[in-house]
Amino acid sequence: MTGAQYFSKLDASQGFWQLKLHEDSTKYCTFNTPFGRYSFLRLPFGIISASEIFHRAMEHVIEGLEGVRAYVDDIVVWGSSVQEHNQRLSQLLQRIRKHGLKLNRAKCLFGVTEMTFLGDKLSGRGVEPDKSKIQAILDMPSPVDKTGVLRIMGMVNFIGKFIPHLSAKTVSLRELLNHRAEFKWTRKHEQEWKMLKSTLTMEPVLTYFDSSKSIKISTDASKDGLGAVLLQGDPEGWKPIAYASRTMTQSECRYAQIEKECLGLVFGFEKFHDYVYGLPSFTAETDHKPLIAIKKKNLNEMSPRIQRLMMRLQRYDFELVYIPGKYIVIADALSRAPLTCKFSDVSSTEDDVRMHVNLVVESLPVSDQKLKQIVEETAKDPVLQAVIDNLNNNWVRSSCAQFYNVRSELSLADGVLLRRDRIVVPQVLREEMLFRIHEGHLGMENCKRRSRGSVYWPGINSDIEKVVSSCEVCIKHQNGQAREPMIITDLPQYPWQKVGTDLFHFHGNEYLLVVDYFSSFPEIALLSNSSSACVIQHMKSIFARHGIPLVVVSDHGPCYHSREFQDFAAHYDFKHVTSSPLHAQSNGKAEKGVHIVKQLLKKASEGKSDPYLALLSYRATPLEHGASPAELLMNRKIRTTLPFRIDTKQDKMSNANIRLKQKALQKRQKTNYDKQTKMLEVLSKNDIVRVEDANCWDKKAVVLEEVNPRSYVVKAENGQILRRNRRSLLKMRDTSKSLADKKGEEVLVSPEEQAPPSTLSLS
Numbered sequence: 001m002t003g004a005q006y007f008s009k010l011d012a013s014q015g016f017w018q019l020k021l022h023e024d025s026t027k028y029c030t031f032n033t034p035f036g037r038y039s040f041l042r043l044p045f046g047i048i049s050a051s052e053i054f055h056r057a058m059e060h061v062i063e064g065l066e067g068v069r070a071y072v073d074d075i076v077v078w079g080s081s082v083q084e085h086n087q088r089l090s091q092l093l094q095r096i097r098k099h100g101l102k103l104n105r106a107k108c109l110f111g112v113t114e115m116t117f118l119g120d121k122l123s124g125r126g127v128e129p130d131k132s133k134i135q136a137i138l139d140m141p142s143p144v145d146k147t148g149v150l151r152i153m154g155m156v157n158f159i160g161k162f163i164p165h166l167s168a169k170t171v172s173l174r175e176l177l178n179h180r181a182e183f184k185w186t187r188k189h190e191q192e193w194k195m196l197k198s199t200l201t202m203e204p205v206l207t208y209f210d211s212s213k214s215i216k217i218s219t220d221a222s223k224d225g226l227g228a229v230l231l232q233g234d235p236e237g238w239k240p241i242a243y244a245s246r247t248m249t250q251s252e253c254r255y256a257q258i259e260k261e262c263l264g265l266v267f268g269f270e271k272f273h274d275y276v277y278g279l280p281s282f283t284a285e286t287d288h289k290p291l292i293a294i295k296k297k298n299l300n301e302m303s304p305r306i307q308r309l310m311m312r313l314q315r316y317d318f319e320l321v322y323i324p325g326k327y328i329v330i331a332d333a334l335s336r337a338p339l340t341c342k343f344s345d346v347s348s349t350e351d352d353v354r355m356h357v358n359l360v361v362e363s364l365p366v367s368d369q370k371l372k373q374i375v376e377e378t379a380k381d382p383v384l385q386a387v388i389d390n391l392n393n394n395w396v397r398s399s400c401a402q403f404y405n406v407r408s409e410l411s412l413a414d415g416v417l418l419r420r421d422r423i424v425v426p427q428v429l430r431e432e433m434l435f436r437i438h439e440g441h442l443g444m445e446n447c448k449r450r451s452r453g454s455v456y457w458p459g460i461n462s463d464i465e466k467v468v469s470s471c472e473v474c475i476k477h478q479n480g481q482a483r484e485p486m487i488i489t490d491l492p493q494y495p496w497q498k499v500g501t502d503l504f505h506f507h508g509n510e511y512l513l514v515v516d517y518f519s520s521f522p523e524i525a526l527l528s529n530s531s532s533a534c535v536i537q538h539m540k541s542i543f544a545r546h547g548i549p550l551v552v553v554s555d556h557g558p559c560y561h562s563r564e565f566q567d568f569a570a571h572y573d574f575k576h577v578t579s580s581p582l583h584a585q586s587n588g589k590a591e592k593g594v595h596i597v598k599q600l601l602k603k604a605s606e607g608k609s610d611p612y613l614a615l616l617s618y619r620a621t622p623l624e625h626g627a628s629p630a631e632l633l634m635n636r637k638i639r640t641t642l643p644f645r646i647d648t649k650q651d652k653m654s655n656a657n658i659r660l661k662q663k664a665l666q667k668r669q670k671t672n673y674d675k676q677t678k679m680l681e682v683l684s685k686n687d688i689v690r691v692e693d694a695n696c697w698d699k700k701a702v703v704l705e706e707v708n709p710r711s712y713v714v715k716a717e718n719g720q721i722l723r724r725n726r727r728s729l730l731k732m733r734d735t736s737k738s739l740a741d742k743k744g745e746e747v748l749v750s751p752e753e754q755a756p757p758s759t760l761s762l763s
Helices: 023-029 050-061 082-099 146-158 171-176 187-200 257-271 290-295 304-313 329-336 343-362 368-380 382-391 427-437 444-451 460-469 472-476 532-546 563-572 584-606 611-620 629-634 655-676
Strands: 006-011 030-033 036-039 068-071 074-079 109-112 114-117 120-123 126-129 215-221 225-234 237-247 282-286 318-322 410-413 416-419 422-424 498-506 509-516 522-527 551-554 575-578 688-693 696-708 711-716 721-725 729-731
Touching: 006 082, 006 114, 023 030, 023 036, 050 068, 050 082, 074 082, 074 114, 082 109, 109 114, 146 171, 146 187, 146 329, 171 187, 215 257, 215 329, 225 257, 225 329, 237 257, 237 329, 257 282, 257 290, 257 304, 257 329, 290 304, 290 318, 304 410, 368 382, 368 416, 368 427, 382 410, 382 416, 427 444, 427 460, 444 460, 472 696, 498 584, 509 532, 509 584, 509 629, 522 532, 522 584, 522 611, 532 563, 551 584, 563 575, 584 611, 611 629, 688 711, 688 721, 696 721, 696 729
Parallel strands: 215 282, 282 318, 498 551, 551 575
Antiparallel strands: 006 074, 006 109, 030 036, 068 074, 114 120, 120 126, 215 225, 225 237, 410 416, 416 422, 498 509, 509 522, 688 696, 688 729, 696 711, 711 721
């Protein structure tokens, strides 16, 4: 631009939308609406690569033209004379017409002798800094105390290596920092300060923007205002390109500190938009560490104000880094001596954020009357007031510790304390809210999910658990407990050592089943009745064939629980073990045997075949380990209607080998069974439980003893003695601690995952 006297600037109308997307690219620019899905046909604003793509297209348009430069959607033309300028402008306009580029006439400048481009002033005198980017320094007021002097000296020393004879230029100011010196601002100090401000706004301190070098923005927010500085990497250090500061509006002054810091980022980015928009990447510095964690979260996990501010930052590709405040001296000094802002300069940001917050508050499922009550009680709640005080200042960890872990998600909107978009409920209203959450007697997890879209307080999940656990209606109609992992029974050492027995009904008749635990060999007998005497008579017949077992396992049926059967066990000298009533799985071997035999009889009946041959075929068919029930019991193969060669010299399977194979089979069965199981808590003597009866938990009882693994004897409220499996006993939670006991208690909580919005309405 050497010798340039006349300038023109052209602005592309609706910039990116002038570039058509390839058909393959449109599917990647699809968005949802209430009316269906739509795809952009032209390059949309907001995607990170858009600026670079458009800039490349503009470079293609002006390729080969002298005295023309483009930066994204702006084109500048210059000439040393009117004729040269007009000739170059004419060539540019012809090229623009050829490529079909549309211009925004309102933003175009033609034939001017002075103009601003990328933050610099272009004129016949050359390139000069635009006053707007140094105004924050030029208008910075003089210090009024030693702290103010210390602040500006920190800023000056940060870039002191670029200031010639810095020590000589700051003699008077440094004298004020002597701890013995009294602060007194004189004309000498004022002159030195003005000279320093002038130095900070000229070369070699101030530098020109170069997009090929590293760029970073430092921002800060104080109680007085916002400060930002645009810095460019240099072999000797970071040099400032532009400064910016402004005061905050009354509503912005009421923001939480984290919201002020986020607002400072937005202010810095938008102030230096022309420099950083479209850069592949740049760095942003903040001295507020919680902002780093906030940036990594999803938008729906942020408080309403931060959510809206972060949305304004999404168009920039930047890395946010934490720098201790003592090293962000320029931004800190600017924020504490800000320029007085014009309302029009900040109204769009403030209005944008305010409308978003109001939208969130108005969309809360709460009536105006209840919202007013929440506001009033929040103002009276000492804990919530302390939280609000901490929000407006740097949070002290020891203060309101129960809210500390979620502090970055808290905000204040119209007197309502929010965590994200959930109302933080004052102490006095929490019991009422718990009642509303549990309306309809929803389950524990449903109540938690319902609350996550509406209300919050520390320990809310624990309170919900106590309310649901102590609700008589919910307990009575609670679903059955999960299956417990399989208990593998010890395998017998030899056949007929342990047998299981049960009765079953088929085609109007009662049958007795006795099955061997070792061989799975079944014996059945048709009963004339189900009395103990009849059952015992047939069991004696079976024992006469195979011998008396050591152990007989049965359920708790009347015929097995009688005095007559106990006498039979004593006389025949076997141990009688019973399973828990109403829990057939405890007598699993016999239950499985009943299922197999009934299937054999049912199929034989429908196929009009001989049921005895069906039973014979099962006894003679090899099991998974390779031997049949008959072979295991009798140590020989039995003859069936199927021909086979009898080998008297065949190897006999040893009991040890069979037991090894059976153990492997049991282990595999347990692995499959345990996939959908859950271990229940072991009960102790005097534990209070509910007993499952007719698919509800209506009966209360106390545990007396554990008679077998997972089998307990309990005493009901009416004095009845019962024996039940652990799955049929629901342990009662200790809900003696009420919400009133928790008042003032500090409960450390961790941030919960955001759940879908609930339908909870507070009215």
